[in-house]
Amino acid sequence: MARKRIPARPRHSHPELVNILAEELRKEGVSSTPEIPTIYEEELPYGAGLHVKVIWSRWGKVPLEERGAIILDAYEQAGMGQERKRILVAMGLTPDEAQRLQMA
Amino acid sequence: MGLKHRLSGGECISGFEQAREDRVLDALTCALDQRNFAACYLFGYAVEMMLKCAYFRFAGVEPYADIGPHRAQARRQQARLRQTEHDLRAWAEALVEERNNRGRALDPGLAGAFLHHVLTIADHWSEVLRYHPSIPADSEAAEMCNQIDELQKLYPLLWN
Numbered sequence: 572m573a574r575k576r577i578p579a580r581p582r583h584s585h586p587e588l589v590n591i592l593a594e595e596l597r598k599e600g601v602s603s604t605p606e607i608p609t610i611y612e613e614e615l616p617y618g619a620g621l622h623v624k625v626i627w628s629r630w631g632k633v634p635l636e637e638r639g640a641i642i643l644d645a646y647e648q649a650g651m652g653q654e655r656k657r658i659l660v661a662m663g664l665t666p667d668e669a670q671r672l673q674m675a
Numbered sequence: 676m677g678l679k680h681r682l683s684g685g686e687c688i689s690g691f692e693q694a695r696e697d698r699v700l701d702a703l704t705c706a707l708d709q710r711n712f713a714a715c716y717l718f719g720y721a722v723e724m725m726l727k728c729a730y731f732r733f734a735g736v737e738p739y740a741d742i743g744p745h746r747a748q749a750r751r752q753q754a755r756l757r758q759t760e761h762d763l764r765a766w767a768e769a770l771v772e773e774r775n776n777r778g779r780a781l782d783p784g785l786a787g788a789f790l791h792h793v794l795t796i797a798d799h800w801s802e803v804l805r806y807h808p809s810i811p812a813d814s815e816a817a818e819m820c821n822q823i824d825e826l827q828k829l830y831p832l833l834w835n
Contacts, residue, residue, distance in 0.1 A: 582784075615772075615775075620775060620780075623783075623787075635787070635788040635791045635792065635825070636784070636785070636788045637784075638784070638787065638788070639782075639783055639784020639785065639786070639787040639788055640784045642783075642784070642787075643783060643784055658783045659771070659775055659780055659781075659783055659786065660771060660783055660786040660787050660790060661783040661784050661786070661787045662786075662787030662788075662790060662791055663787065664791070668791075668795075671798060672791075672794045672795065672798055674794070
């Protein structure tokens, strides 16, 4: 019998995306190019929670399970700990995914 | 005795969980036979059962209890569930909201991935597929299969 235990993956392996996203979070204003993430912070109708959607072409090769962790780390890194605590859903979508799933 | 009279399991979490596994196997059999539209149809119901089971397990419903009364209660509590019984997005969002309401929110990143998987499947599926002639659905069946595989990994986390 061959028995192999596969270790849990790290939350993500893209610190460079955290850096870029944190930088964008610190900026004011709205961007509209696919290279720059578009960040939607939707106030949820219940409680005081936020549903954060980040639409970004750089998500293409990042597994879904890692995208949320990158978003959360970026909020922390940007010094937005208060907002981070309010996030109940953190979702990363490529522009194509956002259009297809009607999330833009 | 007719088939429908010989059914076992009933409308309970345990029955739904077994039925979900059976429908996934049925769907895979169809896909292997290149009947991908049928595979998609069955995959969708498997996901619907998974979401309902997660919702009711989290709500504390016993595995062999009739979920009928609990389903009615869920519809009263969650306006989004009143439109249709088969809305995958509504069940997924209802689960996320119910967890928040009870102070046991999912990890936000996990919630995002979960909703992403469900929305991708919901983009391909509705119960009305059954009223339409089959059309080619090779890539859709493959995508739904992958998404269900990911959802099944998340399943215990959704209700624990």
